[in-house]
Amino acid sequence: MPEATGVLVLGEGIAGRLTSTTAEMLTAGHQLAAAMDEPLGCGLVGYQLEAAAEEAMHCGADKVYTVDDPLVAEYQVELYLAALTQICRTAAPRVLLMARTQSGRDLAPRLAARLGVPLAQDCLEVTVDIPSKSLLATRPVYGGNAMARVRSTATPQFATVRPKVYPPAVADPQRRGEVIAVPVALDPAMVKTRVLEVVKEETAGIRLEDAKIVVAGGRGLGGPEGFQPLEQLAKALGAGIGASRAAVDSGWVPYSWQIGLTGKTITPDLYITVGISGASQHIAGCSGAKCIVAINKDRDANIFRYARYGIVGDWQKILSVLIEAAHEFRQSADTP
Amino acid sequence: MALQIIVTAKQVIDPEIPKSAFKIDVATKRVVVPPSFPPVVNGFDEHAVEAALRIKDSQEAKVTVVAIGKTFALEIMRKLLAMGADELVLVQDPAIEETIDSRVASHILAAAIKKIGAFDLILCGRQASDWDNAQVPLLLTEALGLPCVTIAKRIEVRDGAVRVERVIPEGQEVVEAPLPALVTVSNELGLPRYPTMRAIMAANRKRPTLWKLSDLGIDPADLQPSLHLVDLFVPVSDRQCEFIEGGDERQIAQQLFQKLREARLI
Secondary structure: OOOOOOEEEEOOEEOOEEOHHHHHHHHHHHHHHHHHOOOEEEEEEEOOOHHHHHHHHHOOOOEEEEEEOHHHOOOOHHHHHHHHHHHHHHHOOOEEEEEOOHHHHHHHHHHHHHHOOOEEEEEOEEEEEOOOOEEEEEEEEHHHOEEEEEEEOOOOEEEEEOOOOOOOOOOOOOOOOEEEEOOOOOOHHHOOOEEEEEEEOOOOOOOHHHOOEEEEEOHHHOOHHHHHHHHHHHHHHOOEEEEOHHHHHOOOOOHHHEEOOOOEOOOOOEEEEEOOOOOHHHHHHHOOOOEEEEEEOOOOOHHHHOOOEEEEOOHHHHHHHHHHHHHHHHHHHHOO | OOEEEEEEEOEEOOOOOOHHHOEEEOOOOEEEOOOOOOOEEOHHHHHHHHHHHHHHHHOOEEEEEEEEEOOOOHHHHOHHHHHOOOEEEEEEOOOOOOOOOHHHHHHHHHHHHHHHOOOOEEEEEOOOOOOOOOOHHHHHHHHHOOOEEEEEEEEEEEOOEEEEEEEEOOEEEEEEEEOOEEEEEOHHHOOOOOOOHHHHHHHHHOOOEEEOHHHHOOOHHHHOOOEEEEEEEOOOOOOOOEEOOOOOHHHHHHHHHHHHHHOOOO
């Protein structure tokens, strides 16, 4: 076994492009690799990966390890696991990073098991201690009530990092690197789980994850009808609309609206919450918002600890004035 | 043949305790909770038990719940029997330390599941509300060589396969895996049932099966974690909330709108 060295980012390429989350991981990976003065690698699994591999090199990867096979043209958990395990064995990194995306969440613990190492899951920060070159990973625990800093004594030191915490690496088209095709005997017989059907929910408005402004409601709205004025406000502001877990568990709005630890993570410039108490698991999904406005009738609600502006009062009256003001503002902006 | 379902459960600190009661002992790197807040069954594990019971509602099945820990509050864990689980297996041993390394827990659980015997389906909560690791189910999958489907909102078993409606960011998808399989369950399943008074009384008469690590052939020396807690701390929020007050709702809302415009947020 060669001595483990460097940082390996396990990335995702969709339709020939590197995902922006992968570019974020390359930023985190580059910081660690630079601190240790060791190379940065990127592992990619998919089909026809030339362009994505090129992009990974532009984003800082010295070496790109690929499993380029029509069998993995689409994500399939068992085949991806086999391919990723082989990439990690070939690259033999000191530090292994992956984004905690939908697929990363399923793949990383199983990959860790196959490599025989522990995993620091869903980290908000990864740093490296010099000269020991040990990875220090910080992650939220207890629903975001506490933070844990952890250190692994196995190799590779493996962490998944939460999306949208690191900025994506800026591509430099002049950068070059090396592409290494990793041979793996992928066998269709490895496939156990099959996707039979995908039902995409139509989102009437803007995708929550991409929205610059998000408005969301919670238990304090009292029922599904409370979301009607909220939708009007979202429309008037050009905002995405979400909800707390309490509201979705009550069946008032679809689960796809849920913001929080087990729902969506949002990073808008402005986040307006109405009737949301701010349980830690909700904060876990919105702590990246630049400015939080909280409207709640309970002055002691936890949400005010995170809010920039707070209003204690009758949300219905306040919303109707805000909707009116937003309409007027939009009209005056439209007529120069 | 009755369908054999095993559900994993964990006793955790009540995640709903108020912030003011949530304290960390820095020296031992542990959360300290006042005795007035009893532990609870991890919420997603109750969803997993509910998922098992819904299968049992429609076909012949036996539901065995398994949990591991240093100590248990029996009256808390019995709730799962009262909901309708047939058996409760508790692996209780002073050598089981709470650790952030999920490999330790999955090692013990895998041994306990093997001792329970043949199974068709393992259901787990998607994650535990203490470490939020979301790893034990996936490590179990690897240890037991099973296919795995995560974050289920609906589960159907038929013709030797499990069909799972699962939540994805864009909506949902339907995934099928052959039995035996492991499925993790999320709150999108819907609320777990409340036990009836009669079921609670009946559960109180049931005896859980109690095992020690030695019953599973596990040497505590093999349970050394390799992921170590360096620090455990409560993050401080540096945000200062400016309360907008004075005047009626109209004036307050207008002030807010003005401030947001000045900050170029709107």
